[in-house]
Amino acid sequence: MHHLTRQVAFEASHYYRVPELSQAENTALFGAAANPNSHGHNYVLEVTVKGAVEPEHGMVVNIANLDALLKQRVVVDYDHKLINQQHPVFANNPERQPTCENLAIQIWHSIEQHLKDAALHRVRLYEDSTAFADYHGDGHMVFQTKVYEFSASHRLHSLELGDTENRRIFGKCNNPHGHGHNYVLEVMIKGAVNPRTGLVTDLGFLDRTIEEQIFARFDFKHLNLDTPEFEKINPTSENFVKVLWDILEPQLKPVKLHRLRLRETPRSYFDYYGEQSLTDENS
Numbered sequence: 001m002h003h004l005t006r007q008v009a010f011e012a013s014h015y016y017r018v019p020e021l022s023q024a025e026n027t028a029l030f031g032a033a034a035n036p037n038s039h040g041h042n043y044v045l046e047v048t049v050k051g052a053v054e055p056e057h058g059m060v061v062n063i064a065n066l067d068a069l070l071k072q073r074v075v076v077d078y079d080h081k082l083i084n085q086q087h088p089v090f091a092n093n094p095e096r097q098p099t100c101e102n103l104a105i106q107i108w109h110s111i112e113q114h115l116k117d118a119a120l121h122r123v124r125l126y127e128d129s130t131a132f133a134d135y136h137g138d139g140h141m142v143f144q145t146k147v148y149e150f151s152a153s154h155r156l157h158s159l160e161l162g163d164t165e166n167r168r169i170f171g172k173c174n175n176p177h178g179h180g181h182n183y184v185l186e187v188m189i190k191g192a193v194n195p196r197t198g199l200v201t202d203l204g205f206l207d208r209t210i211e212e213q214i215f216a217r218f219d220f221k222h223l224n225l226d227t228p229e230f231e232k233i234n235p236t237s238e239n240f241v242k243v244l245w246d247i248l249e250p251q252l253k254p255v256k257l258h259r260l261r262l263r264e265t266p267r268s269y270f271d272y273y274g275e276q277s278l279t280d281e282n283s
Contacts, residue, residue: 012079015037023036043126047066051117077110122134152180156234191255241270
């Protein structure tokens, strides 16, 4: 089984509005996204298909055919449009919010029935570089991801090892004065889309939780010296991502935390799914 991912972009605007609510109530619910004059995004769509390689031509699908399908079934309905008023589905259903989650679901249904020679595996839609939604065709279940960045320093040093062994294992990362990173944290949550709001969860709630539970603890801190979490634990990124999970997971309930991805450098990132053993294609 092979997986092939194709990317396409389009530019569109939208707004969120529950019709029976006042403008003040909509603003309280959706924030700036409730502006009736709309706001916009440079959307990036990734469509992943899966299937066997055809021996005759050595491909899963012909990319030219896939590009044509995405143009005809997706781009033409979204590009340079106000989605609420000009999309054939959302314009006729004003109670359905054109959120990233609902757009990902709609795009899946727009292309699945027309896809030939392969199966649709995943639709990933980016509103911007810090927010995207994944849909796998599972009812109203969507994976929503927000990306956050914070700065911290640390020293890789195990209390269970001697100084010589620490220097041998960790090299320059064992510098007694420490070193620093711009950590990038991807928070992926999983849940059914709320039919009223079109959201898996209130993103304001998620932002506040990250601010209160992560930034307040770790941003502009020396992990070894300023945080009780690492008084006795070596602050490797493997340990750090688990610490972050243990802090966030109970604070986000009833929202289901699916995955944390911690990027230490552009070359290295670390994923944690909680205490379970799985290889998850939905990530």
